[in-house]
Amino acid sequence: MEEEKLFELDEDEDNEGNKIEIKNEYKVSVLADEVASLPYKEILEGISHYEQGREPSIGQSVYFISKEKEILFHMYDDRGCIIHSKDKEKLRDLYVKFNEWIVNYYREYFDSVFKEV
Incomplete structure (x- = not known):
């Protein structure tokens, strides 16, 4: 599994109107494997539970990418998913x-x- 930390800088204002810089940190993990070998049903269930406050839950973004089919699958919450291809x-x-x-x-x-x- 490959892991990488990414950063995003954003600007905001403090209570006195001064601009402050906010550093958001993201951790990205990439696991290259066959979907059938992953606990994908449990992952999707965890995503669907997150906003409902149920356990187990997954609050991070999870993407399934098929290089073979050139399709990206992203379930954003219990209401649905996005499937994308060029x-x-x-x-x-x-x-x-x-x-x-x-x-x-x-x-x-x-x-x-x-x-x-």
Whole structure:
């Protein structure tokens, strides 16, 4: 597993209106392995529990990346996930198979992306 610390600088003001610099630190861990060998069900359950205050919970961002399929999967909380690819055709099968999972708010957009010309 590779680990790296990343930093982001931000600005804010103190109570007297003076600008102060805030250093946010992030720890990034990369684990290269087959998804089937990971406890992915438990990871997704932990993500879904976080905002509900249930245990076990995972409050960090977790991304599953398939280099083979060129797809990134990110479950942000118990309400849903984002699946991304640079090539929309890589997502077409998922769009068809899980179409009923798309929330109505985004339905028109996704239908237009995958509309046959």
